[in-house]
Amino acid sequence: MRLLFSIAFWLFFAVSSTGLFLGALVVWAVTRPFDADRRVLHLYSCFWAQLYFYVNPVWHLKVEGRERLPWKGAAVLVANHESLGDILVLFGLYRPFKWVSKAENFKLPLIGWNMHLNGYVPLVRGDRESIIRMMAGCERWLSRGVPILMFPEGTRSKDGEVKAFKDGAFTLSIQQRCPIIPIVLTGTARTMPKHGLVFQNSVHARVRVLEPIDPAGFAGDVQALRDHVRDVIVREKARMEAER
Template sequence: MRWIHSVLFWSFFVATSAVLFFVGLVIFLVTWPFDRNGRVLHLFSSAWAQLYLWVNPGWHVQMEGRERLPWHGPAVLVSNHQSLGDILVLYGLYRPFKWVSKASIFKVPFLGWNMYLNRYVGLVRGDKESIARMMAECERWLDRGVPVLLFPEGTRSLDNQLKPFKDGAFRLALSKGCPLIPIVLTGTGDTLPKHGLLLKYRARCKVRVLEPVDPRAFSDVVTLREHVRDLMVREKSRLDA
């Protein structure tokens, strides 16, 4: 049954992505004169992503703390990373932000093209020049009052445990003095696999947005980074339990 479910899902995904990309293109063209930060297109993309949760009746998402995320003003959002399902679930926050994502995904037809229209931030992992461009672009969005969302682990975890965090998100928060908001996910590893296309039929996903952390209370990147990671590890343990 899993392969039937997977074939139906991916067929639906491809067909709807082609149609909804052109809807997104129209929204981009219509809203560009008055919405230069792309808030409307991002919220449309959020609804687009939720469609793929709705058509999977075995996937359930419980979300807490969304009210802690800003509608206006800069913030650095950080989340743990378990699977591609994280993207679908985090779009369900329905708050404006710019993703930091692998540059290769921007080349994927329809889905990646929509990311390009949204002006999300691309990154080539391990490339110092790309990392520098990513940081500069994130700083520009923060200066414009638009939050950015990063996965500080840098890649998906294979064992459901948080990997060590990279410094980038924490350097951004310290340099801009803006709130750093941790987001903890669990259960999303049971949706879409890291390798392969065979989906799991059932998943119980939980998302908890933690209280914002004021980076100005920390003297250096390492202390801030480890403080936030400790918060997320403890919260994930509670969610898993």
């Protein structure tokens, strides 16, 4: 049954993505004259991603604290990273932001093309020139009052434990004088199988948006801000898992 369900889901994913990308092109073209930041297109993309939760009876998602996210204004959103499914889950925030994502994802048919339309920010991990371009791209969006979202671990955790954070998000927060907003994910590791395409029996994913953290209190110390935010996420993740 799991195999048959998985086949049906991936067929639906492929067919629906074609139609939804055509819809994204229409939204992009119609809103371009009055929505230079592509906020409407991003919200459309949120619906696109969340559709796969709406139609999937074994995936369940609960989002808490969405009201802490700005509709407008610079902010750096940071989340722990458990699986590819984190991307679908975080689109469930339904707030405007720009993703920082691996450059390879932008090459994907339909999904990657939509990422280009949205103006998301590509990154080649370990490539110094790409990191410089990524930071500049994030600075441009933040200067326009558009939040960005990053996974400060840089890659998915293999065992569910929160890995060490990289400095980029926290450097941006301090330089741009905008808040860091921690976001904690649990239960997402089972949404997208890492090795294979067959789904697990059931997924109960949770997203909790925490209180914004003002970088001004860290006197320009990137490492202190980074370590504080990581500690906050680790503690909240443990609390959420205990609640479950």
